[in-house]
Amino acid sequence: MEPIRHVAGRAIPFGRKNVDTDVIIPAHWLKTITREGLGRGAFEAVRKEPGNVFDDPEFAGAPVLIAGDNFGCGSSREHAAWALLDMGVTCVIAPSFSDIFASNAFKNGILAVVLPQEQVERLLDVAKTDPIDIDLESQTVTTRFQDRFRFEIDPFRKHCLLNGLDEVGLTMMQGDRIGAHEQRANAEFPFLAQATRAAA
């Protein structure tokens, strides 16, 4: 996973509320067996709307997306995160995210920044004409107009994002603890610890 410390550049001022992952990447794009190339299908239905921000050359290759409340709700498809990465987006700013999307974003090195509604609205305004700067180390979003918004992030997620750490590898180092739990479960909850199918 690519480490992420600082994201600076134009931000797509999308701002729509309750954008579900079916909107981010429709189901017919999910038939892939790799993680690449999904950017072409990103926001497909929105892109059919005249004057949409995604096809505005002004925002081509923008590394930041500014969204509305409850971004990424609905389906658990990680393809939504892969599609954003494939578009070049490495940071999404919104007043809130769905739990599953926030987790998928993190696991793919996308920084999901939660800011209060009024600050997001201010950034939507700035983004129309100017770049936005996000610094993970100091947990701040700044603009050239002296806006300076601090955001909160889980310390473990911050550590992993800053260092590009692979969570699977980190957990595998705890193999002994997992084994100890399995032994305990075998004694206490044998019916959960084993899944045995009766002979038909």
Add this chain to the structure above:
Amino acid sequence: MSSTPRTLYDKIWDAHVVDSRDDGTSLIYIDRHIVHEVTSPQAFEALRVSGRKVRRPDLTIAVPDHNLPTTARLDAAGQRIPIADPESSQQLAALARNAPEFGIRYIGDTDAEQGIVHVIGPEQGFSLPGATIVCGDSHTACHGGLGALAFGIGTSEVEHVLATQTLLLKQSKTMEVRVEGELNPGVTPKDLILHIIGVVGTAGGTGHVIEYRGPVFERMSVEGRLTVCNMSIEAGARAGLIAPDETTFAYVKGRPYAPKGADWDKAVAWWKSLATDPGAKFDKSVVINAADIEPTVTWGTSPEDVVGIGGTVPAPESFADPSKQDAARVSLAYMGLEPGTRMTDIEVQNVFIGSCTNSRIEDIRAAAAVLRGRKKADNVKWAIVVPGSGLVKAQAEAEGLDRIIIEAGLEWREPGCSACLAMNPDKVPAGERCASTSNRNFTGRQGPGARTHLVSPAMAAAAAVTGRLTDVRELVDVAAA
């Protein structure tokens, strides 16, 4: 800890903590993992690239469901009929290859047990009360109907579970949805959960696990409970739970993977201890009066856009929140609906009965009870009934339900996810409406431009018969049913 009253969620969580960190995250053991073809190829690929194995292949099963056509899979000579869509075919082939390569039981597309992940988990007794259950699919919340902590995960998490049988999680907040009183006759678990989503909103449960409580759930069948918990994600909650009880134990007992002998007794004793303790605190509580609920339908493109069948399409201005007003305008334009239109005046051209929400035997029975002796309306061009598994299909056929469905002019199909998300050939044409027993009325969900109205199986059958959204209570004597 034993002195502090705990919720059902807390108890399952506590039993599965492998390790806790100072920052509030815990490594949680996963008891059961179900894998399907759409969200797993990249996870298996990552394992292969890094030379990692599956830690507990015995706690994992794999089954294809999303891409499979629901038309016949074998020809008259018993040969497999090729799948026309090369991408679907490639994804299905990847699962059929990956599962055995990593030592995982693979239930193939023509096996009797094949079906939708969330139908076969409970059906096989693989999903158990008190278990932690995950699948790369947000409707995994479904298994919470058994009193399991079940939730959807992304592909990176699928990889994490395959490699370590654990997930790194932060404990969720808890939300109680308490339903007081009794449901009116003809009001089903689907109507109830649609109503609940309307009250809670699609983001209301974000960060929470919902526990559904009250006498309605105590009297509800396990299949009804699975329907309710299934759509917890539509209220923003990653998981929904209903305490396991005698109804649950009777459902689980004797299923292929269910515990046997002394293990069974030990299991039941533990399951009985899982119910939320008196005095346990929930972070949020919502109280709903069951008597307020009528058969419920959706009018918009968010599952929170619900209205009783006796109601009308709302005016965007009727919502207090300006952003909801905007969303409603976009929804109504997409849905081609005018405010004030009576829901029962809305014609449908398509009917879909199926999905992980409503494709179990009780759902097929409910639909057949309405269809019995009736015919599909002429304006309904496409109406399919898709059982949730091969075993549901066989049971329905043993009861003669397939004959009732076919005689009414509906199609009886092979099991799979089908038109719920239209990854297979089952799609609703652009601009047309579908009365659908699935779980999401999102823009384009059932096909580009498709207009979805979420309903219960009985209501979908009623719509098939009249050709418009219909109060099923006008067609059948629900008090006698």
